[in-house]
Amino acid sequence: MRRKTALAGAATAALVLVLSACGGGGGTQQPADSSSGGAAQPAFNAGLNEVYNPSTKKGGTLKAAHSADWDSLDPGDTYYGYSFNFGRLYWRTLTMYKPGPGPEGNTVIPDLAEGLGEPSDGGKTWTYKLKSGLKFEDGTEITAKDVAYAVGRSWDKKTFPHGPSYLNELLDWPKDFKGVYEDPDADYSSAVEATDDSTVVFHLKEPFASMDYVVQMPMTAPVPKDKDTGAKYKEKVVSSGPYKFETNEIGKGFTLVRNDQWDPATDPNRPALPDRIEVQVNVNADDLDNQLIAGDIQLDIVGTGLQAAALGKVLPDPALKARTDNPTIPRLWYVSVIPDTPPLDNVECRKAVMWAADRVANQTAYGGELAGGEIATNVLPPPIVGQEKFDLYATPGNKGDVNKAKQALAACGQPNGFSTTMTYRSDRPREKALAEAMEQALAKVGIKLTLKGFPGSSYFSDYAGNVNYVKKNGIGLAAHGWGSDWPDGYGFMQAIVDSRTIRDAGNYNLSVKNDEVDKLIDQASAELDDAARAKLWVDVDKKVMEDASILPVVWAKSLLMRGKGLTNVAYNEGQSMFDYILLGVE
Amino acid sequence: MFTYIIKRVIGAFAMLIVISMVTFGIFYVVPQWAGASPEAMASRYVGRAATPETVHLVAERLGFNDPVIVQYGRFVKGLVAGAEYDYGAGVEQCPAPCFGYSFISGQPVWPDLLDRLPVTFSLAIGAAVLWVVGGVSVGVISALRRGSFFDRLSMGTALAGVSLPIFFTGMISLVVFSYALGWTPPGGAYTDFSVNPAQWAYSLLLPWITLAFLFAATYARLTRAGMLETMGEDYIRTARAKGLHEREVVVKHGLRAALTPILTLFGIDFGLLIGGAILTETTYTLPGLGQFAILAIRNQDMPQVMGVVLVAAMFVVVASLIVDLLYAVVDPRVRLS
Amino acid sequence: MSFLDVKDLKIHFPTDDGLVKSVDGLSFSVERGRTLGIVGESGSGKSVTSLGVLGLHKGGRARISGEIWLDGEELNGATAEHVRGLRGKKMAMIFQDPLSSMHPYYSVGHQIIEAYRIHNDVSKQVARKHAVDMLGRVGIPEPGRRVDSYPHEFSGGMRQRAMIAMALSCDPELLIADEPTTALDVTVQAQILDLMRDLQSEFNSALIIITHDLGVVAELSNDILVMYAGRCVEYGSTDDIFYRPEHPYTWGLLGSMPRLDREPTERLMPIKGSPPSLINVPQGCAFHPRCPFGERTEGKAETAAPALTETEGGHLVRCHMSRDERRTLWENEIKPALETS
Ligand SMILES: Nc1ncnc2c1ncn2[C@@H]1O[C@H](COP(=O)(O)OP(=O)(O)OP(=O)(O)O)[C@@H](O)[C@H]1O
Numbered sequence A: 001m002r003r004k005t006a007l008a009g010a011a012t013a014a015l016v017l018v019l020s021a022c023g024g025g026g027g028t029q030q031p032a033d034s035s036s037g038g039a040a041q042p043a044f045n046a047g048l049n050e051v052y053n054p055s056t057k058k059g060g061t062l063k064a065a066h067s068a069d070w071d072s073l074d075p076g077d078t079y080y081g082y083s084f085n086f087g088r089l090y091w092r093t094l095t096m097y098k099p100g101p102g103p104e105g106n107t108v109i110p111d112l113a114e115g116l117g118e119p120s121d122g123g124k125t126w127t128y129k130l131k132s133g134l135k136f137e138d139g140t141e142i143t144a145k146d147v148a149y150a151v152g153r154s155w156d157k158k159t160f161p162h163g164p165s166y167l168n169e170l171l172d173w174p175k176d177f178k179g180v181y182e183d184p185d186a187d188y189s190s191a192v193e194a195t196d197d198s199t200v201v202f203h204l205k206e207p208f209a210s211m212d213y214v215v216q217m218p219m220t221a222p223v224p225k226d227k228d229t230g231a232k233y234k235e236k237v238v239s240s241g242p243y244k245f246e247t248n249e250i251g252k253g254f255t256l257v258r259n260d261q262w263d264p265a266t267d268p269n270r271p272a273l274p275d276r277i278e279v280q281v282n283v284n285a286d287d288l289d290n291q292l293i294a295g296d297i298q299l300d301i302v303g304t305g306l307q308a309a310a311l312g313k314v315l316p317d318p319a320l321k322a323r324t325d326n327p328t329i330p331r332l333w334y335v336s337v338i339p340d341t342p343p344l345d346n347v348e349c350r351k352a353v354m355w356a357a358d359r360v361a362n363q364t365a366y367g368g369e370l371a372g373g374e375i376a377t378n379v380l381p382p383p384i385v386g387q388e389k390f391d392l393y394a395t396p397g398n399k400g401d402v403n404k405a406k407q408a409l410a411a412c413g414q415p416n417g418f419s420t421t422m423t424y425r426s427d428r429p430r431e432k433a434l435a436e437a438m439e440q441a442l443a444k445v446g447i448k449l450t451l452k453g454f455p456g457s458s459y460f461s462d463y464a465g466n467v468n469y470v471k472k473n474g475i476g477l478a479a480h481g482w483g484s485d486w487p488d489g490y491g492f493m494q495a496i497v498d499s500r501t502i503r504d505a506g507n508y509n510l511s512v513k514n515d516e517v518d519k520l521i522d523q524a525s526a527e528l529d530d531a532a533r534a535k536l537w538v539d540v541d542k543k544v545m546e547d548a549s550i551l552p553v554v555w556a557k558s559l560l561m562r563g564k565g566l567t568n569v570a571y572n573e574g575q576s577m578f579d580y581i582l583l584g585v586e
Numbered sequence B: 001m002f003t004y005i006i007k008r009v010i011g012a013f014a015m016l017i018v019i020s021m022v023t024f025g026i027f028y029v030v031p032q033w034a035g036a037s038p039e040a041m042a043s044r045y046v047g048r049a050a051t052p053e054t055v056h057l058v059a060e061r062l063g064f065n066d067p068v069i070v071q072y073g074r075f076v077k078g079l080v081a082g083a084e085y086d087y088g089a090g091v092e093q094c095p096a097p098c099f100g101y102s103f104i105s106g107q108p109v110w111p112d113l114l115d116r117l118p119v120t121f122s123l124a125i126g127a128a129v130l131w132v133v134g135g136v137s138v139g140v141i142s143a144l145r146r147g148s149f150f151d152r153l154s155m156g157t158a159l160a161g162v163s164l165p166i167f168f169t170g171m172i173s174l175v176v177f178s179y180a181l182g183w184t185p186p187g188g189a190y191t192d193f194s195v196n197p198a199q200w201a202y203s204l205l206l207p208w209i210t211l212a213f214l215f216a217a218t219y220a221r222l223t224r225a226g227m228l229e230t231m232g233e234d235y236i237r238t239a240r241a242k243g244l245h246e247r248e249v250v251v252k253h254g255l256r257a258a259l260t261p262i263l264t265l266f267g268i269d270f271g272l273l274i275g276g277a278i279l280t281e282t283t284y285t286l287p288g289l290g291q292f293a294i295l296a297i298r299n300q301d302m303p304q305v306m307g308v309v310l311v312a313a314m315f316v317v318v319a320s321l322i323v324d325l326l327y328a329v330v331d332p333r334v335r336l337s
Numbered sequence C: 001m002s003f004l005d006v007k008d009l010k011i012h013f014p015t016d017d018g019l020v021k022s023v024d025g026l027s028f029s030v031e032r033g034r035t036l037g038i039v040g041e042s043g044s045g046k047s048v049t050s051l052g053v054l055g056l057h058k059g060g061r062a063r064i065s066g067e068i069w070l071d072g073e074e075l076n077g078a079t080a081e082h083v084r085g086l087r088g089k090k091m092a093m094i095f096q097d098p099l100s101s102m103h104p105y106y107s108v109g110h111q112i113i114e115a116y117r118i119h120n121d122v123s124k125q126v127a128r129k130h131a132v133d134m135l136g137r138v139g140i141p142e143p144g145r146r147v148d149s150y151p152h153e154f155s156g157g158m159r160q161r162a163m164i165a166m167a168l169s170c171d172p173e174l175l176i177a178d179e180p181t182t183a184l185d186v187t188v189q190a191q192i193l194d195l196m197r198d199l200q201s202e203f204n205s206a207l208i209i210i211t212h213d214l215g216v217v218a219e220l221s222n223d224i225l226v227m228y229a230g231r232c233v234e235y236g237s238t239d240d241i242f243y244r245p246e247h248p249y250t251w252g253l254l255g256s257m258p259r260l261d262r263e264p265t266e267r268l269m270p271i272k273g274s275p276p277s278l279i280n281v282p283q284g285c286a287f288h289p290r291c292p293f294g295e296r297t298e299g300k301a302e303t304a305a306p307a308l309t310e311t312e313g314g315h316l317v318r319c320h321m322s323r324d325e326r327r328t329l330w331e332n333e334i335k336p337a338l339e340t341s
């Protein structure tokens, strides 16, 4: 079944390639007149479904900027979408998202590996075969050992606290494993091993279907053991991709230059157009937008879109708007409805919140259709593979239904309403506006909200995601948002609806505590058939909505600006931003 | 004089210790009062969706499980005697003064501070020259031509200068001069002096002017007021009666006296600026101490916060000490005491 | 023509409240080696007059008219730069409050050196030697050491001596002392006055002493000018003013003169009321609101301004009363009253 989808995907991909003459994908021919780019007419959403300003011209310097800083440049210690996206310029992983525009961007294709993973043992063992001719920047050969070592080192959360822990959870690590630094001779082949120079085998605790998605994450980017300096490796990452570090000043920026040991023959997916990539970090966010508009930089690395200040300037100006793309991204803004806080422990009371909410006002709070997103009626966002749109709480004009809310309140035994507290991140104006919209809408049915704002940096550690705090302070509602690690149900849902992830502090699942949901999650995770698995995740979605513990607000859209002089620009669904490995400069 | 300096230096030290304790306290004790566990604090320094084990390990590594007093002691020990840092694949020595390692990036704080100091210093020194020369001369001319068109225009501008926030003037000036006209480089285009002095000045031109504008306004108003006062003093009349040229009367006799209060202000302003021109550096993306401070606070990166707070406090303390000493040089009446 | 000849000097200041007529038609003259005393209550325009002679109102808001002849040269019409060149050299001034009149940040020596070097092209060392000399001449002990002291390190009397040294540093031919002793106590006052007398005879300069205290000028001056509301009301030799005064205001000043045999605050014949505003100078005789004899002039005092007329041998008086009436009043009423007290 999986193979079938992959085939269908490949067919569609070929079609897209022909239509858009995309530089990515398996070595396609280019129309002669657009080989250097520059002929394209800017238009709104021009990079959404095809490649904008396609080009195969090599050379030039790509100037990029970041309004904050990387958590880490180390492939074993990073967990941001932009980092996964950008990192592919200097690392390669076993698999990768198919580069380029359109729905195929969600599919996974091999990168270092010759093909996708071969599951065996009912999905408990996954085997990847490496291509030949792969080299690190110093010319040494990349072998399966380097991949297994990379995975092994990434286990050490004391040294690498930032990276995702999917592989820590999924793989069958030895009980007494202490990590590759504390115990350099440890044998962790029960989790991952190189059975020969070109074969990496993963051993999982439970059957797991989405392994190809997991291994596209940078924990599988090879790290040469003799060059590994632990927490300091991020200062000098050894490249396996088309670019390597020329300079790297942490906190200020870095420069990438061509890696002459990278062999394009092993890598049909990266056109590697620019000669240099200069990256500045900690750039003032508003100034960054201005520079992007003016053309002083060409790429906003974070890739979440323009700031509010720039939106006000760009949207009304047709010439500037024509330089933007407005994709729906796999991110949901929502309100957690916390069942620990009476009377919200009664599902009818939670339903009252669902019915009373004014979805249009909530959308407005998030900036409206273009800047905010589409009104969300369920948890899974549209770009997630197999997503289905349904609405259990449809109200006239999406503006809420006072009568139905009152019926629910009566059923809950609170006919006159009740009082509770709603939290939001005070440094996020949109969440504040959302809280105010909720306050107004719920007041109409007698639910009185007290609003409390907290600093975003400690929101999950100290407040909304802290079980004690929530209980002590009777927090009933919490503004929240979640983006997907990869575009399938597991990638989006697991962290926010699985009640078994809940701990004392730092929780992202604030409200979904439902055994049936947990059971469905286990079932879906183990299902190897793509279609059946997608269907199961839709069931999870429905269960959560029935549980009324998540009030969806919007499926986020971002407004991305294509930098001046950029070629080969395409929005990639897997990355949910422009595909950075395709980019070139005029 | 010598004992005076010694006393002041000891006082300054005591002050720095108090500041370090307060900063430390705000960082560690306040969250504890709010009921935060070591894990809750550690969960700020892990990636998203980190497992409880990860959080626990990080809490352990950052020492959050120890009593606050022990943690503070460790900090002080690092400052005085240095510390060690385990980066997984080995152990690194961090010689005194060791402000520790960033909770986020794992980079040692002290070299980072030293690295950023020249940027802030460059910004402060250039702006200071501009605002002192500009502000004082405008103030002098305004005072000498009180009520003239020049006086009214410059004092109006000065009022605007004091009341407009830097992130506003800074952003506007970038949009106009860098992006629309292309006269000045875009934000974040800092070049070190040692690399290319001309480029250095060019890259800092706009921040200098913006920052100087803010301060020049205050200095112009203060100079004007001071000059109006001193130019009415009897000794000015005496100077004129001696037959001194008016220029000398104004500069040597009038300005010299009017500048004394400005010197105090300047010392404090300059000290504060070296400690970090937060808004200017953030607006123009200059990798100086101010930007460092903002990032440290935003990231709740305790060692960085401690480092930058102490360094900034030290500059203010040193600046005010220098001002006091200079005061005695400038005004002989102070020397007696 | 005299060494200094001031003719019909008017100095008016336009202000927001109106025109301040600080000096309004003043004429006087001084010869080399002679001393003129200018006497008047506070606010009568004495300082404005002296600053006017030095040209220190030039370039300001003041409206100046009249003529100032110094050594055959007219100064009011001369350029500001020319007059500046004369200041400190040809004409110098000693101020009332030596503490505020010296710059607190510069040493006494520095300030004398500065005054000397503007007009004399000499090295700093030479100027310094000169400053030490001058300090010695005005009676400062250990001048070689005190030359580096700051004004605040001097006593009031020493400061005034230093001021005098500074003023005399370029051998000025005209010296104006504006209330040189007001800030000092009585014994020091006497010393300073002695010093000035000695120096004047030594330098043979023309000296103008300004004061509101007749006692100060009694011994020092050859001539005395009594000022009221920016004008001269009586002018004559020192003997004229002390033994044959004819103006009611001068009588008042004599009556309020502090004497050693009286408490300083005690006044025999105090002048009632306070000095007039120089914006609205009273019509007619400016002194009439305060004059005890105003009614004797049959209402003329309120309407017509009396002219300054000569009574005898250069003695000038500005009063509507006849000479005889004034003399009779002095001999019969005022003088006896002053003597018995
Ligand atoms: N620059 C000026 N502008 C306006 N008015 C002035 C100015 N200088 C002096 N006056 C006025 O002129 C009048 C005379 O002042 P002046 O200083 O000459 O008095 P004085 O006789 O020296 O009094 P005192 O004994 O108090 O020194 C005063 O009313 C004073 O307010």
Ligand code: SF4
Pocket: C247, C248, C249, C285, C286, C287, C288, C289, C291, C292, C293, C294, C297, C301, C306, C318, C319, C320, C321
């Ligand atoms: S004119 Fe009349 S009022 Fe004036 S002084 Fe003479 S007597 Fe007095």
Ligand SMILES: [Mg+2]
Pocket: C046, C047, C048, C178
């Ligand atoms: Mg006076």
